[in-house]
Amino acid sequence: MDNLNDLKKIWLSADTSGLPDTATIMRAICKYRSQKLIKKAALILAAIFLTAVMISVVFLYKSVMISTRLGEACIIGAGLILVFTNIGSIGRLYNLKSLSNKEFIAYLEQVKINRAKYYRKTQVIGLSLVSLGLLLYIYEGVRLYLWLLLASYVFVLLYILVMWLVVRPRVYKRQAKKLDATIKEMKRLADQF
Amino acid sequence: MQQSFEEIYTQYSPQVFRVCMGYINDPAQARDLTQETFIAVWQNLSSFRNESKLSTWILRIATNNCLRALEKSKRMVTTDLPFDIPLPHEETQEEKLAFLYKCIAELEETERIIISLLLEDLPQAEIATIIGLTEGNTRVKIHRIKEKLAVKFRDHGQFE
Structure with missing residues (x-):
């Protein structure tokens, strides 16, 4: 095109006065960082809090049955898994630098592998521990009344079944679908080069 | 670091x-x-x-951000130009x-990035570095993009 210089003149005439000033951008940066941090930190704190509650229950509530102690141990174990998994994920988030598109695709592929591994191993262990822990833990409290025992176990079993058979696969499927779509789109863009 | 960042922001934003x-x-x-x-x-x-x-x-960060703006790009204006535009x-x-923006919007995503960098007066070697292509490939791409834009502008009655 012979008129590239004319196009440059038009291009450079774009009004950039509406851009935020440096103070605004600094506030946005602080907000962005804190939002990301707060979200993850809230999850970790919630997991730590629940684990701490369970640990305090171990000392405050003098259970007489071994099943209760085992239940407590299982739930504490699951809580610790949740805490450490999320601490690891914060580290990965902050190690993500400004990558090129090819490196970004590789990063997404790695996220996909990690998620599948989490779904097949870590989450199975965590959820199994919580499920087993709940079933064991409630026995001592409800064993004296048959109707209470039955109602409690039906409720807990239903909750566990819904978590295993509905929530868990659905959440994974939704996340995997979103990630696949992103990877596909990134590859399509990479192919244009 | 904050002072230097402010200078960088003022200069490059x-x-x-x-x-x-x-x-x-x-x-x-x-x-955004x-x-x-x-x-x-x-x-x-x-x-x-x-x-x-x-x-x-x-x-390079900016272009990567642009290419990753997947959700936003779905809402982007890519309508065809009317067939019979009055001069x-x-x-x-x-x-x-x-x-000009409308013509660029009709290009492929990566072509939009390349022409934007060219219009920013960046040398072809630098454009090649930013988008991760060889200089030869970049030159070919730029040539094709210019041709596409030239056709659009000629149809619009400019750059006879």
């Missing part, structure tokens, strides 16, 4: 904004992308090792700019 406008063709979204770019610049400034020019590095008598600068 208009350039980044224009490149984002070329990609997204929406001032509000271009402002500019902001996201400088968040990434700020986060990574300490790891910048002067291996490339600062402008190259910033524009303008005296287009204002804004109208000319709007038409």
Whole structure:
């Protein structure tokens, strides 16, 4: 095109006065960082809090049955898994630098592998521990009344079944679908080069 | 670091904004992308090792951000131009700019980035570095993009 210089003149005439000033951008940066941090930190704190509650229950509530102690141990174990998994994920988030598109695709592929591994191993262990822990833990409290025992176990079993058979696969499927779509789109863009 | 970041922002934000406008063709979204770019610049400034020019590095972050703006790009204006456009008598600068953005919006995503960088007066070697292509490939791409734009502008009654 012979008129590239004319196009440059038009291009450079774009009004950039509406851009935020440096103070605004600094506030946005602080907000962005804190939002990301707060979200993850809230999850970790919630997991730590629940684990701490369970640990305090171990000392405050003098259970007489071994099943209760085992239940407590299982739930504490699951809580610790949740805490450490999320601490690891914060580290990965902050190690993500400004990558090129090819490196970004590789990063997404790695996220996909990690998620599948989490779904097949870590989450199975965590959820199994919580499920087993709940079933064991409630026995001592409800064993004296048959109707209470039955109602409690039906409720807990239903909750566990819904978590295993509905929530868990659905959440994974939704996340995997979103990630696949992103990877596909990134590859399509990479192919244009 | 904050002072130097402020200087960097003041110097490069208009350039980044224009490149984002070329990609997204929406001032509000271009402002968001500019902001996201400088968040990434700020986060990574300490790891910048002067291996490339600062402008190259910033524009590389900007172009990566643009290409990753998947959700936003779905809302982007990519409508075809009307078949029979009346010849303008005296287009204002804004109208000319709007038409330029419209033509760029009809290109492929990566072509939009390349032409935006070219219009920012970046040398072809630097464009090649930013988008991760060889200089030869970049030259070919630029030639094709120019041809496409020339056709659109000729149809619009400009650049006879």
